[in-house]
């Protein structure tokens with residue numbers, strides 16, 4: 575026997591039973607974003623590898639270890655996007671929109687790829703729903719972005735189960751002074767740290783705050799924190815963010831260890847954590863990235879955004895026992911012979927055209943018993959049975975699937991009967 579070809583590790587096939595909740599969160603997200611004036615953007619899955627190397631930072635785990643990068647047929651290094659922000663920023667620069675539309679609010683969704691070790695809530699192909707705002711620099715704009723996610727969690731019924739962690743990563747000036755100070759403390763005592771932190775201390779010292787090793791974490795507690803070394807402008811910005819969030823009734827925790835895994839952030843950074851996910855409990859994250867557009871060759875443009883991981887959001891919803899609203903139960907048309915199949919197709923077309931939203935025709939050519947079983951499996955609220963006798967009398971048998979009651983109804987009265995009685 576030939577072997578079967580399996581799905582790649584860390585990737586999944588999605589069937590209808592998975593997609594019901596999936597479509598629901600996508601729809602709610604699009605509605606929440608559109609109702610606040612956001613418009614959609616879609617960018618390619620494949621980009622120049624350089625985009626992410628420059629945009630996210632060469633010393634980040636995403637760029638250093640996790641990118642699906644490979645040469646294309648002409649030897650050009652291309653990469654499956656590991657995240658959406660750099661792609662959207664590139665698209666905005668390339669389209670000239672930073673010149674023509676000084677204030678841009680965009681939302682997006684789709685697959686991202688990171689070569690990570692798969693575990694619960696961590697996949698190699700995962701999906702994000704995100705927003706990116708360009709041209710706004712105020713603390714109020716940071717809060718409006720956070721408020722949008724808050725509205726999404728509220729609409730999904732998840733708000734009480736999500737914690738918002740907040741920090742400030744300062745600007746280029748105050749952060750580089752702080753990093754110099756941090757290195758001075760870290761370098762003489764490097765050997766007391768885990769191997770990863772030894773590397774981090776040299777390459778990207780802020781990232782030591784991400785370490786999961788207990789010894790390193792204990793040492794981190796004693797280190798000076800970036801949010802206590804902000805310049806006056808960054809300090810005021812951060813205080814204003816906290817005041818406005820409080821005024822909006824959005825609770826948060828200031829987490830001095832929150833540094834985020836990508837290098838483009840400046841000032842406000844945040845993450846949402848939820849129950850039921852185990853180690854991978856960040857269901858979303860984001861922050862301000864005022865330097866990215868210039869880093870990618872565009873003109874100076876402040877920016878902020880976030881992305882939510884769809885798979886993790888769905889795990890959190892399931893853990894909370896939250897299910898999507900039920901869709902309308904279908905009307906199932908069951909033809910009992912080939913000629914009745916034709917009548918059934920005409921009836922399906924007419925019922926849908928006259929306002930019913932869910933009608934199915936069973937074309938399996940199986941017995942009435944098995945067609946009724948199938949109708950009941952799909953949750954049909956009524957079955958319309960058409961056989962030779964019904965056809966010649968221009969009628970149909972309508973079976974109420976909840977009560978089992980059967981009525982013969984003429985074709986002309988069928989719609990009225992379904993609307994009134996079922």
Ligand code: HAM
Nearest residue numbers: 657659696697700856857858859860861879880881883
């Ligand atoms: P991120 O924190 O790397 O940020 O990813 C955002 C979310 O994507 C995470 O909180 C998580 O829910 C989900 N995620 C990340 N990696 C995986 C994975 N391997 N498997 C499953 N889910 C995952 C960003 O990507 C930034 N672009 C967010 C942003 C937008 N910042 C500003 N604008």
